[in-house]
Amino acid sequence: MNTVQPGKVTYISLSADDPTMNAAFDRGIAEVRGQLGKTWPLHINGRPQSTAATFDSFSPGDTRVLVARVASATATDVANAVAVARGAFATWTQTPWQERAKILGKAAGLIRARRFELAAWMIFEMGKNRVEALGEIEETADLIDYYNQQMRANDGYVRAMDRLAPTDNNTSVMRPYGVWAVIAPWNFPYALLAAPAAAALLTGNTVVMKPSSETPLSAVLMAQIFADAGLPPGTVNCLTGSGRVVGDGLARHPDVDGVTFTGSLDVGFKQIFRQFSTNFPKPCIVEMGGKNPAIVMDSADLDQAAAGVYRSAFGMNGHKCSACSRLYVHEAVADDLLARLGRKVADTRIGDPLLKETFVGPVATRAGYEDFQRFVGLAGDTVRIGGRALADGAFAHGYFVQPTVLVGLPRDHQLMRDELFVPILAVQTVKNLDEALREANDTPFGLTAGMFSGKQTEIDTFLERIEAGVVYVNRAAGATTGAWPGVQPFGGWKGSGSTGKNIGGLYTLPCYMREQSRTVCE
Structure with missing residues (x-):
């Protein structure tokens, strides 16, 4: 069993007070400042490729700051990248998995070596604070390492099977699909791009990466790191540009064999999932939104509950699919809990995300x-x-706003049902746990959920009846947020996910492979 080492910044870290860390962060910020406004190309077949059209990425913390000018891929670029990945597949899939793991392990090491620079780019590009940005970089490297561990633990997913006859030699072998598209969101631009790409590569697929146009540099920088780690040309390719051209182009391309998409339910299910498998079923891993509830009972430690709800509702400005968006609190303690939340919101440091003191950026x-x-x-x-x-x-x-708490919305109100992705928490009072669970489960989503209670019977009932893929109990570090690779596998039920297998868990890698049963007779 692995334990996250002391001192590492994770999503349960509280502050950026370490002087050594902040000195390194300051150097990373200075390095990135010197490259702001630079033009960045596509990466196809191991080489940078310029385009006639570009688009600009500005900082949400100061929209006067041009972060980058980025290549805008065309339909021809999409076709070329897929063709290159298809050509590289034959060699890459024959590369022993141990060698693939060695290369990806080196990539994880390079990510850690560049963690302050990569985190600084993220702060400029999408406004995370220092702890959240550095935590994501650490998570990205840990996800890759965890997948390597799983590949080793499962002996490359080759298993001897039983015999029907003495001369039979029967084996179950998990094999890659081919070309895999990874379409990533802007809220976790490294972890939700590099980790699925690494899972696909480790299992023998080749990859075309498409980042969000809000955070395009993540894929460009990751393509560089993968190349520096020794991935052969064509095994991983990077296309920046519009979702309409690049994302839809990849999802519709007949030579793309699998796709991983993270984003909204509307896009993930209604567009990507439905249009991907047109002629025959193909693997489509879609991780979508959440409308995540927390339940606070009258037996709860209210300081613990206030801390956990506050961090999950307002950390990273609610830009997490796991953010706490709904709070069901027992009527006997509702006023007390709201007062504690109000004090925490009043003390929130909102401002420049580059500063170590900032908790909430833009x-x-x-x-x-x-x-x-x-x-x-x-x-x-x-x-x-x-x-x-x-x-x-x-x-x-x-783009700065205040953390916001709503109390007493009608239970069928749009703001109680839709994923908002901004720092707004909607609070309802309940009379008992049955009512809380009924309301918590009344949603098309099923990603994360949390509970605070001092009674074991209530906890057991919650764990048995809550409809969510990731659940937490009495967690002050985050009522509904803060999963970590190999610690809390992350994925959703119902409209929040398509596979029932969670990211960063025991069953992730098989999603990128298909089983072949082999019988060889003597």
Whole structure:
């Protein structure tokens, strides 16, 4: 059993107070500042490739800052990247898995060696604070290492089977599919790009990566790292550009054999999942949204509950598919818990995400900033805490908002049902656990859920009846957030996921392979 080493920054780390870490972070920020505004190419067949068209990426913390100018791939580029990946597959799939694991292990090491630079790029590009950014880089490397461990633990997924006759030699062998597309979101631009790419590569597939246009540099930098680690040309390719051209192009391409998509339910299911397998079934791993509930009972430690709900609702500005969006609190302790949450929100340090003191930086996108204001308008007089967009002084050039708590919305209200992806928490009071569980499960999503209780019978009932792929009990470090590779496998039920197998867990790698039964007679 592995234990995350002391001192490592993870999603349960509380602050960036370590002087050595911050000195290294400052150097990484300075290094990145010197490259702001640079033009970045595609990566196809192991080589950089420029394009006639580019698009600009600006910092949400200061929209005057041009982070990067990035190549915009065409349909021809999509076709070329898939063809190159197809050509590389024959050799890569014959490479022993031990050699593939060695190369990917080197990539994990390079990610760690560049962690402060990569984290700094992420802060400029999408506004995470230092702890969240560095935590994601560490998670990315740990995911790759964990998949290597699983490959070794399962002997490359080759298993001897029973015999029907003395001369039979029967074997179950897990084999790769071919070309795998990885379409990543902007909220975890490294972990949800590099980790599925690594899983596909480790199991013998070749890969075409498509990052979000909000955070395109993640894929460009990861393509460089994979190449530096020794991946042969064509095994991993990077296409930046629009979802309409690149994402849809990959999902519709007949020579793409598998796809991993992380994003919204509307795109993941209605577009990617439905359009990918047109002629015959093909593997489509879609990880989609969440409308994640936390339940606080009258037996709970309210300090613990307030800490866990606060971190999960407002950490990273609610930009997590696992963010706590709904809170069902026993009516006997509701006022007390809301008062504790209010004090935490009042003490929140909102500001420049480059500064070590900042807990909440900007909303990552202009669309999210506008959504926040629209949602607050829909909430009306149910806004109990926060509710303002911040546009004066130091906030004048970024997408800054207050953490917001709504109390007493109608239970069928849009804000109680839709994934919001901004720092808004909707609170309802309940009379008992049955009511809380009924309301918590009344959603098309089933990603994460949390509970705070001092009674074992309540905890057992929650664990048995909650409909979610990742659940936490009495977790002050995060009521619904903070999963880590090999510790809390991460994935959703119902409309939150397609495979029933979680990321960073025991059953991830088989999703990227198919079984072949072999009988060889003597």
